[in-house]
Each structure stands twice: as C-alpha cells, then as structure tokens.
Amino acid sequence: MIVKQRSIPLIIRQEEVLERRLPKSHPKRPTIIKSLKMRKSGFWGEQELDYPLSFLPQDQYRVFHDVRLIETNKAFQIDTLILTDHQAIILEVKNISGIIEFDSTFDQLIRKLKGREERLPNPLAQLGRQRRQLANWFSSNNFLMPIKCFVVMTHPSCVLKASEINPHQHTITHVENLQQKIINLKAENISENTLPSNINKIILNSNTPLGPIDVLKKYGIHYDDLNKGVECPRCFMSPMKWTRRRWRCSGCYFFSSDAHLRTISDYFLLGYKTINNATLRELIQHNDQAVSKYFLSKMNLQTSGHKRSLLYHSPHTL
Ligand SMILES: [Zn+2]
Numbered sequence: 001m002i003v004k005q006r007s008i009p010l011i012i013r014q015e016e017v018l019e020r021r022l023p024k025s026h027p028k029r030p031t032i033i034k035s036l037k038m039r040k041s042g043f044w045g046e047q048e049l050d051y052p053l054s055f056l057p058q059d060q061y062r063v064f065h066d067v068r069l070i071e072t073n074k075a076f077q078i079d080t081l082i083l084t085d086h087q088a089i090i091l092e093v094k095n096i097s098g099i100i101e102f103d104s105t106f107d108q109l110i111r112k113l114k115g116r117e118e119r120l121p122n123p124l125a126q127l128g129r130q131r132r133q134l135a136n137w138f139s140s141n142n143f144l145m146p147i148k149c150f151v152v153m154t155h156p157s158c159v160l161k162a163s164e165i166n167p168h169q170h171t172i173t174h175v176e177n178l179q180q181k182i183i184n185l186k187a188e189n190i191s192e193n194t195l196p197s198n199i200n201k202i203i204l205n206s207n208t209p210l211g212p213i214d215v216l217k218k219y220g221i222h223y224d225d226l227n228k229g230v231e232c233p234r235c236f237m238s239p240m241k242w243t244r245r246r247w248r249c250s251g252c253y254f255f256s257s258d259a260h261l262r263t264i265s266d267y268f269l270l271g272y273k274t275i276n277n278a279t280l281r282e283l284i285q286h287n288d289q290a291v292s293k294y295f296l297s298k299m300n301l302q303t304s305g306h307k308r309s310l311l312y313h314s315p316h317t318l
Pocket of ligand 1: 233235236237249250251252253254
C-alpha cells in the first residue's frame with residue numbers, strides 16, 4: 001500500500017523559476033540548466049520504482065516515498081521507506097548511466113562513461129547515515145525495527161561492476177531485481193512485530209518537508225537580474241498586460257483573469273517569506289496599488305503589519 005506518494009521536489013520547481021525568468025544571456029543560466037537536468041533525471045529514476053513496488057502484496061508492505069524526518073535536531077531524507085510488520089527497508093535511488101564500480105577498498109563510486117572516469121558521491125555512505133538516523137528515530141518513538149537498505153540503480157544503461165568480492169554487493173541492485181530482493185528479505189526475517197498500529201499516522205505527522213531555500217543566494221543571482229512580468233499561460237510570452245480586469249497576451253491574444261497567481265507563486269518559490277504591495281507592482285509590471293491589493297487579498301495569505309507596511313506571507317511558511 002502506498003501510504004505517501006512522492007511529489008515533484010520543491011528545488012526542481014525553484015530552479016524551473018530561475019530557468020524561465022533568467023535572461024537567455026545570463027552567465028548562471030547554463031549552471032541552472034545542468035542542475036535541473038540532473039535533478040529531473042533523479043526524480044524520473046525514483047518513478048522507476050513504482051512498477052516493481054506495485055507487485056508487492058498491498059496488505060504487507062507500507063510504502064512511504066520522499067520522507068524527511070528529524071532526529072535530535074538533524075533532518076534526514078529517505079527516497080523511499082518501506083515498512084512491513086517486522087522490518088524497515090530504505091531505498092536510495094540512483095539514476096546514473098555508464099559502467100558503475102563500487103570500490104570497497106577506498107569506499108568510492110567510480111563511473112566510466114564515454115571514455116571518461118569520474119568519482120561520484122558514494123550512496124553507501126549516505127545510506128549508512130540514513131540507517132543510523134532512522135534507527136535512532138525509531139528508538140526515540142519507542143519501537144525497534146531491523147533496518148535493511150538498498151541502493152537501487154534505475155538507469156537502463158547502467159552496468160554494475162565490482163573488481164573484487166564487495167561486502168556491499170547485496171545492498172546494490174538494479175531496479176528490475178528489486179521486487180525479488182525485497183521478497184527475499186521476508187524469508188530472512190525473524191524479529192518480533194514491534195510496529196505500532198498507528199505507524200502510518202506517526203510517519204505522516206513526523207514528515208517535515210523542507211520549505212523553499214534561498215535559491216538566488218545558492219546560485220549567486222541577484223533578484224534584479226530576473227525577468228519580471230506575468231507570463232502567458234498559453235505561449236509563455238511575457239509580460240501580459242492588465243486591461244479591463246483581465247491579463248491580455250500581445251503574442252497569442254490569450255486572455256486570463258488569474259495569470260498573476262503563477263507569477264506570485266514564482267516569487268515565493270525564490271524563497272521569499274513575504275511580499276508587499278510595492279514589490280508585487282514591480283513584479284507584475286502593473287503600477288496600480290488597488291489592483292495589487294485586490295490580487296493579494298484574494299489569495300487568503302496570512303498577513304502581518306498594516307496599511308503601508310502590510311506584508312503577505314508565503315503559503316510555504318504556513
Ligand atoms: Zn500568449
């Protein structure tokens with residue numbers, strides 16, 4: 001049973017705003033495009049899990065995608081957590097192409113692709129940390145569970161290689177073998193059932209998704225560098241003009257009464273916690289205080305301050 005679905009990671013949505021709003025000639029644009037490509041590939045890789053996991057008996061496996069828990073003030077994120085009555089399974093997904101070698105001598109991951117060799121972050125080290133943190137989190141919630149881990153390789157052209165007997169060889173699997181690996185774990189298991197009956201609720205209530213980060217600061221981009229204005233939802237041309245209580249696109253002549261909502265959402269996705277009337281006027285390129293006030297008041301955002309210093313709060317921080 002899938003208890004928690006995955007959604008598009010917020011950082012992808014944040015970088016998409018930068019991709020859309022940075023001028024074509026901006027020097028940081030290639031960095032953003034490269035980062036987005038990698039993140040989207042990672043997200044597609046995670047979706048590759050859905051098919052093999054769909055064959056697990058629904059009543060015996062609880063699946064939680066994209067869970068972020070806090071343990072002694074430190075957050076840890078798990079791509080997929082599976083719970084049975086007797087054990088927990090952590091899946092760390094890697095969507096990497098090429099020949100992948102897990103070198104246990106130096107604990108490193110080497111990728112050979114197109115004649116080049118490069119070292120990538122070792123997912124086994126990451127899994128080890130997640131496992132320790134999850135064990136501590138279980139114990140702080142007063143239950144005990146054996147924890148198994150897998151690195152799941154999802155890229156169709158990934159070839160796994162080991163130069164010697166690798167102590168982690170059973171931890172690393174191609175996605176097509178995952179279902180069988182999980183079923184096999186069941187046979188090994190001997191532990192008592194210690195899982196609370198309300199475990200789904202406990203995990204869902206403890207899930208603490210990360211809010212938007214200051215993505216401009218992360219990439220050293222200035223807010224003034226971004227293109228402003230309301231984008232046309234149909235042809236993406238910007239800026240639309242507000243006329244007769246509607247946004248009008250001068251490119252495709254599309255009309256919209258709420259195209260500004262995406263523009264305001266873009267602003268909050270940059271990581272800003274609040275917006276005021278003046279900032280919105282500049283953002284939507286329409287200098288009418290009453291119109292901006294009307295837009296903001298319709299959004300049911302939390303506010304603070306009053307009159308000229310009235311601030312509307314980001315829905316992400318609520
Ligand atoms: Zn248009």
